[in-house]
Amino acid sequence: MTPRPLNAPVRIPVQVDPAGEPRAIGLPGPLGRRRAVPVAQVAERWRIDEGWWGPNPLSRLYYRLALTDGRLVTVYRDLDDGTWWTQRS
Amino acid sequence: MVAPRHPDIFGCLVVPRFPLACELGDRPELWGRPVVVAHADAPVVWSASPAATRTHGVVEGQRLSEAMGRCPSLVVLDARPARYEARDAAILDALERVVPGVEPAGLGTAYVELASLARCYRSPAALHAALLGCAPSELRPRLGVGPTKFVAGLAASLAGTHGRSGNVAPNVTVVDASEVAAFVTPVPVTALPVEAEMIRRLRLVGITTVGQLAALPRHALVAQFGAQGMRLVALLDGAAEPVRPRPREERVRERLAFPEPLTSREAVLAAAAQVLRRILRHPRRRDRVARQLVVRAETEQGKRWESRATLRHARCDHDGLWVTLASALERASLPGPVSELTVELRGLRPSRGWQGELLATSRASAERRERIEEGMRQLRTRYGRTLVGRMVPVEPWSRVPERRWALVELE
Numbered sequence: 001m002t003p004r005p006l007n008a009p010v011r012i013p014v015q016v017d018p019a020g021e022p023r024a025i026g027l028p029g030p031l032g033r034r035r036a037v038p039v040a041q042v043a044e045r046w047r048i049d050e051g052w053w054g055p056n057p058l059s060r061l062y063y064r065l066a067l068t069d070g071r072l073v074t075v076y077r078d079l080d081d082g083t084w085w086t087q088r089s
Numbered sequence: 090m091v092a093p094r095h096p097d098i099f100g101c102l103v104v105p106r107f108p109l110a111c112e113l114g115d116r117p118e119l120w121g122r123p124v125v126v127a128h129a130d131a132p133v134v135w136s137a138s139p140a141a142t143r144t145h146g147v148v149e150g151q152r153l154s155e156a157m158g159r160c161p162s163l164v165v166l167d168a169r170p171a172r173y174e175a176r177d178a179a180i181l182d183a184l185e186r187v188v189p190g191v192e193p194a195g196l197g198t199a200y201v202e203l204a205s206l207a208r209c210y211r212s213p214a215a216l217h218a219a220l221l222g223c224a225p226s227e228l229r230p231r232l233g234v235g236p237t238k239f240v241a242g243l244a245a246s247l248a249g250t251h252g253r254s255g256n257v258a259p260n261v262t263v264v265d266a267s268e269v270a271a272f273v274t275p276v277p278v279t280a281l282p283v284e285a286e287m288i289r290r291l292r293l294v295g296i297t298t299v300g301q302l303a304a305l306p307r308h309a310l311v312a313q314f315g316a317q318g319m320r321l322v323a324l325l326d327g328a329a330e331p332v333r334p335r336p337r338e339e340r341v342r343e344r345l346a347f348p349e350p351l352t353s354r355e356a357v358l359a360a361a362a363q364v365l366r367r368i369l370r371h372p373r374r375r376d377r378v379a380r381q382l383v384v385r386a387e388t389e390q391g392k393r394w395e396s397r398a399t400l401r402h403a404r405c406d407h408d409g410l411w412v413t414l415a416s417a418l419e420r421a422s423l424p425g426p427v428s429e430l431t432v433e434l435r436g437l438r439p440s441r442g443w444q445g446e447l448l449a450t451s452r453a454s455a456e457r458r459e460r461i462e463e464g465m466r467q468l469r470t471r472y473g474r475t476l477v478g479r480m481v482p483v484e485p486w487s488r489v490p491e492r493r494w495a496l497v498e499l500e
Contacts, residue, residue: 002358003415003495006480048488054422058489087490 009085014075022063025075025086041066048076097329098203101233101241102184104224107197109136111173112166114227124164127153135168150285171385171393173197176228181335183223190334197228198245200238202332217261229260236266238332239282239324243273243299246280269327274300283321287314299325339377342433343368350389350426354419357386357427361414364432369407373437378403380436382413387431392424403438408481408497410434416483416495465499475499 013026015036024036044064051057059079066072075086104110108126113119123141125134132153141147145160157163177196184191188201203216210216217232224230233244244262264272276299278291290313296302302310303325310318324330343364351357361384368374380403385395396417404410414432461477468476478496485493 002355003412003419003481003483003497004478005483005491006494006496007490009491050489056422 007088009076009087012075012084012086014077014084020077022065022075022084025065025067025073025084027067027071027073027086037071038068039065040068043072097236098207099235099238099241099332100188100201100203100220101194101235101238101245102180102199102201102220102224102230103233103242103245104180104197104228104230105246106136106138107177107228108168108170108173109138109166110197110228111169111176113138114225117227119164122164123147123160123162124166125153125156126166126168128168128170167392169393171395175393176225180224184220187219187223190332192332193335194242198242200241200332203234213263217263221260232261233264234261235264235272236269237324237327238330240264240269240273242282243276243280247276273303274298276300278302281321283317287317290314338435339373339437340433340435341368341371341373341437342431343371344429344431346429347427350428351430352426354423357423357430358415358418360427360430361418361432362411364430365407365410365414368432368434369405369410374405374434376440377437378405378440379410379434380438381434382410382417383431383433383435384414384417385431385433386418386421386423386427387429388423388425389428394421394423396421403436403440405434405440412481412483412495412497461499 013034013036014022015024017023021042022039024038026034027037029035042063043066044062046062048058048060048062052059057080060076061079062074062076064072064074073086074088075084077084109124112126113124119138121140122138123145124138125141125147126136127134134147134149134151134153134156137147137149137151137156141156141160141163145156145163147156147160147163153165157165173196177193180197181191181193181199184199184201188203188206190202192200194200201220207213207216210219213234217234221230221232231245233241233246235241235244241264244264247262278288278297278299278301281288281299281302291297291302296305302321307322307326310322312318314321345360345364345367347360351360379400381397381399383395383397385393387393398413398417400409400413465475465477475498477499479499480494481497483492483495487493
């Protein structure tokens, strides 16, 4: 068995404001259907740039978000292709 | 009764411009042409051919752009450090089969002590031939022999270019104790085993030969060059430095060659798992633990990738080694499809001193373990494969969350 990485990121839909900041994120609801949960506050923001010297560079902008339903989630935007992901940090 | 002491005799085997010699050994059609070897990630000349230096002024350490400006027909070869290290190690191994103690002194240079060995050969020429035979002839090795390591090193650097009567072969220079002064006086300072900056400063003040240098007051040399000057003074005064043999290290190695080169990382990982299983069954590995794990991948074009991991503590268990091996391969930027994979365990030593746990496993945890194993047996019967994994740290310090921990099979 090949070692399988834990905490692999999961792709999610995110609505952004004109400045590119997350405004609402699509999370699975109680019945499994996705629903947009508005962001109450950006608690923290940090950036990771790794492997830029190699063939598989990685550039991410992480957000720690407080949602209006009280949840705290970590999401990031892949700065290479603009996609959004959620991940346990 | 005290045994008579043999006069000191040292040998120095040198392959000049070792990286370049390795490349030209593989591509002999480039001999005589202006060629340099450079790292792909550092745009400076690492090793330059005499043709490039003599005709176009291309020297080691020069920026590649400047070198190419000076010589438009310059052939630039990508450096393959792993290959050079492997060839250097092969030469040292071969030397150790001839001489008991071998001191490595950088790529392509080794010192040996010959006084006790001279009588084992029918003539000095036979001994010299045996030493030269340790390096492949296409690398064009040179041998210097002298009463100190310093003189032997100078003799080796000038072998083949210095027409001395004592020479037994064109690539050997022998300097007797009685002729050291006459030999070293005209030697250029560029042949000294000191930093390039020191040579540059000496030449700036018009000192170009060892004879001129030896005529300087010793205190002036020390005042100008500090510790390096002090060492040089000692060498010029004939101080005898002993040969410091490289430590003997026990190692086991397993290699797997693929008729069809592996292109996917998963295939490389599967092959690595197979090589690891094989190396753990090696008879020399039994009851021993390893200090270092080396994994090496080679492409069909001869490009090599190597990763060397020093284990946090000496071990030889499959799981611990696999985590190190797999994480190295998953991070690797392989130079192309892999045609050969080698895994090596270094620093093997008896595992007697190994203390796994400070406290013996308690009965409760043993029972828990049994219950887990029973559950796993049932799962395997039901689904045909093991579904239970164990978290292992891979790079717990990493800023990228998915790289910190991995799930591996529990068994």
